[in-house]
Every structure is written in structure tokens, then in C-alpha cells.
Amino acid sequence: xxxxxxxxxxxxxxxxxxxxxxxxxxxxxxxxxxxxxxxxxxxxxxxxxxxxxxxxxxxxxxxxxxxxxxxxxxxxxxxxxxxxxxxxxxxxxxxxxxxxxxxxxxxxxxxxxxxxxxxxxxxxxxxxxxxxxxxxxxxxxxxxxxxxxxx
Amino acid sequence: xxxxxxxxxxxxxxxxxxxxxxxxxxxxxxxxxxxxxxxxxxxxxxxxxxxxxxxxxxxxxxxxxxxxxxxxxxxxxxxxxxxxxxxxxxxxxxxxxxxxxxxxxxxxxxxxxxxxxxxxxxxxxxxxxxxxxxxxxxxxxxxxxxxxxxx
DNA sequence: AATAATAATGATAATTATTATTGTTTTGAA
DNA sequence: TTCAAAACAATAATAATTATCATTATTATT
Numbered sequence: 001x002x003x004x005x006x007x008x009x010x011x012x013x014x015x016x017x018x019x020x021x022x023x024x025x026x027x028x029x030x031x032x033x034x035x036x037x038x039x040x041x042x043x044x045x046x047x048x049x050x051x052x053x054x055x056x057x058x059x060x061x062x063x064x065x066x067x068x069x070x071x072x073x074x075x076x077x078x079x080x081x082x083x084x085x086x087x088x089x090x091x092x093x094x095x096x097x098x099x100x101x102x103x104x105x106x107x108x109x110x111x112x113x114x115x116x117x118x119x120x121x122x123x124x125x126x127x128x129x130x131x132x133x134x135x136x137x138x139x140x141x142x143x144x145x146x147x148x149x150x151x
Numbered sequence: 152x153x154x155x156x157x158x159x160x161x162x163x164x165x166x167x168x169x170x171x172x173x174x175x176x177x178x179x180x181x182x183x184x185x186x187x188x189x190x191x192x193x194x195x196x197x198x199x200x201x202x203x204x205x206x207x208x209x210x211x212x213x214x215x216x217x218x219x220x221x222x223x224x225x226x227x228x229x230x231x232x233x234x235x236x237x238x239x240x241x242x243x244x245x246x247x248x249x250x251x252x253x254x255x256x257x258x259x260x261x262x263x264x265x266x267x268x269x270x271x272x273x274x275x276x277x278x279x280x281x282x283x284x285x286x287x288x289x290x291x292x293x294x295x296x297x298x299x300x301x302x
Numbered sequence: 303a304a305t306a307a308t309a310a311t312g313a314t315a316a317t318t319a320t321t322a323t324t325g326t327t328t329t330g331a332a
Numbered sequence: 333t334t335c336a337a338a339a340c341a342a343t344a345a346t347a348a349t350t351a352t353c354a355t356t357a358t359t360a361t362t
Binding site: 076078079080084094096098099105107108109110112113114116117119120121123124125126127128129130131132133134135136137138139140141142143144 | 247271277
């Protein structure tokens with residue numbers, strides 16, 4: 001099965017999806033997520049949206065981020081020690097979380113490396129594994145360069 | 152390098168560790184984490200501790216969970232859609248999060264399966280990867296049995 | 303095009319998880 | 333036994349997120 005962070009759609013949400021109405025705000029959020037590689041928090045998305053929609057409400061941002069996540073047009077990431085982040089790249093991929101600068105970076109891993117993990121997990125488990133997300137921790141290249149002595 | 156969820160100890164915390172004083176509350180929390188397989192939340196730990204220490208404060212539980220995590224005697228897990236969980240099993244292992252019942256289960260994976268992942272991640276990355284944690288999502292065996300029709 | 307139905311919005315209140323503060327008690331070394 | 337440091341309980345404060353509600357925007361229907 002596919003590897004990734006997309007959670008299964010619920011029955012309730014399926015109904016909601018069928019009656020989805022267009023909104024300029026949601027469209028703009030989707031577009032922003034699609035182009036950025038920053039993995040922004042809800043608040044960060046909010047600040048960006050304010051440039052286009054000065055009156056946009058933070059609740060609207062949260063509502064749409066959840067909606068986009070539920071219908072599989074965005075992915076929610078939950079790092080330790082900070083707020084949730086959102087990623088418009090919905091292809092299965094993993095992430096690196098820099099413990100110094102708190103940035104999240106995409107990691108497109110080799111399929112031959114990820115398959116055995118999924119296989120091993122399924123083999124040693126009696127339930128059904130639908131997806132997975134691996135968070136790698138350490139120091140990003142930028143942080144290593146900036147202060148290599150602090151390793 | 153080792154695989155797991157233990158974040159690197161900070162300088163500040165290292166000092167704290169060197170002057171650590173005994174406390175019955177912390178000892179009990181540690182013992183509870185060591186024996187349970189439930190991956191309890193801070194609040195859940197708090198309720199258990201109340202049986203032994205009726206006056207224990209939730210703040211004390213949080214403080215000690217963070218301390219135990221920092222000195223590597225516990226591991227903090229950050230699932231999506233719910234509060235942080237704590238695991239007294241500090242050996243590197245991954246987790247399964249049931250999207251239906253929200254339980255977290257331990258997954259001891261085959262090393263030959265996890266190594267290529269770590270290697271692939273390191274190879275395609277210019278920083279330093281110190282550890283990782285994979286969250287698998289799906290339905291646990293119990294949920295599949297209880298309602299197989301709802302797959 | 304006017305109208306009706308309803309989904310989405312902005313404003314804001316409420317909730318949840320977590321951290322910080324403060325005064326008191328416990329611990330362990332001198 | 334004394335004393336400073338650490339841990340405590342109680343509680344206030346903060347941050348992130350969700351819920352409520354009256355108004356506005358979107359879509360389907362006449």
C-alpha cells in the first residue's frame with residue numbers, strides 16, 4: 001500500500017466533501033501550500049493570507065487546513081515541541097525536523113529503502129497498516145555549517 | 152547510528168541532571184512508565200499517580216515527564232489529533248497509531264528493514280541524522296475484529 | 303435575473319494541552 | 333542539625349486549537 005501521512009477519510013467528511021462550496025480563501029490557502037516548501041504552521045498561513053485577505057479570520061485558516069487535510073489535498077505534520085505544520089505536497093514522502101532551527105525539510109526516499117520497512121511492519125503486526133510517516137531528527141545542513149563546533 | 156525518538160540532551164539539562172535530587176513522585180512515575188504498555192498521556196499518568204499520591208499536582212507530572220524524557224529514561228510520542236504520549240521503553244522502536252481507537256502500540260521492527268531507511272535518508276541529506284521515529288497508521292487487530300465490515 | 307437554500311466567513315468565546323510562577327516542603331551534603 | 337538547592341502543590345498564564353453565531357457568499361432553482 002501507499003506510504004504517506006494521509007489519514008483515511010471519514011464517512012462524515014465524505015458527505016461534507018460532496019457539498020463543498022467554492023471559496024476564494026480556501027483556494028488561496030491551497031495555492032499557497034502548493035507553492036511553498038516551508039511547511040508552515042496555521043498561524044504562518046494566516047499571516048500570508050492576510051496580505052490578500054486583510055480581514056481573514058484565523059478560524060477560517062484552521063477550518064480550511066483541516067478540510068484540505070481531510071480531503072487529501074494537504075498533509076498535516078505533527079512535530080514534537082511545536083505547532084502542527086502543513087504540506088501541500090501530498091505524494092508520500094518523509095520529513096526531517098531540525099532540532100536546532102526547528103525547520104522541517106522534505107525527504108524523498110528511495111523506494112527500495114522504504115518498502116522493507118512497510119513490509120517488516122506489516123509482517124509483525126496483526127492489524128492493517130495503511131500509511132506511515134517517518135520523522136528524522138538531527139541538524140540540518142545549514143545549522144551544521146553555521147556552528148559546526150556545537151555538534 | 153541508533154534509531155529512536157530520544158532527542159539530544161541540551162547543555163542546560165546536563166547541568167540539571169548532575170544535581171538531580173530524589174523524589175518519590177518521580178520514582179513512581181518512572182516505575183509506572185516502565186511497567187505499562189499503554190503509552191499514557193500526561194493526564195493519564197496524573198490520574199494513576201493520584202492513587203499513590205492523592206495531592207500530586209499535574210504540574211509535577213508534566214515536569215517529571217519532561218525531565219525523564221530529557222535524560223533519556225522515557226520517550227515522548229506526538230501523535231496527530233491527540234495529546235503527547237509517554238513510553239518507558241527507551242529502546243529504539245517504532246509505533247502504530249490506530250486511527251479508530253487511538254491506541255498506540257509498540258512495533259519492534261527487524262533491523263535489516265530499518266537500516267536501509269536510515270541509510271537512504273542519510274545519503275540524500277546534507278545534515279546529520281541522529282534519530283528517527285516512524286508512525287504507522289491504520290486499524291489495530293482489535294478494531295479489525297470488532298467491526299470488519301467497516302473496512 | 304430574482305429567489306431560496308446552505309455553506310463559508312469573520313469575530314469572538316471556549317477549550318485543551320502545556321508551561322511558568324510562587325510560596326512551602328523535602329532532600330542530601332556539610 | 334543546619335542550610336542551600338531542588339522538588340513540591342497550587343494556581344495563574346500562555347499557546348494552539350476548536351466551537352458558536354450572526355452575517356455574507358455561493359450555488360441551485362424558479
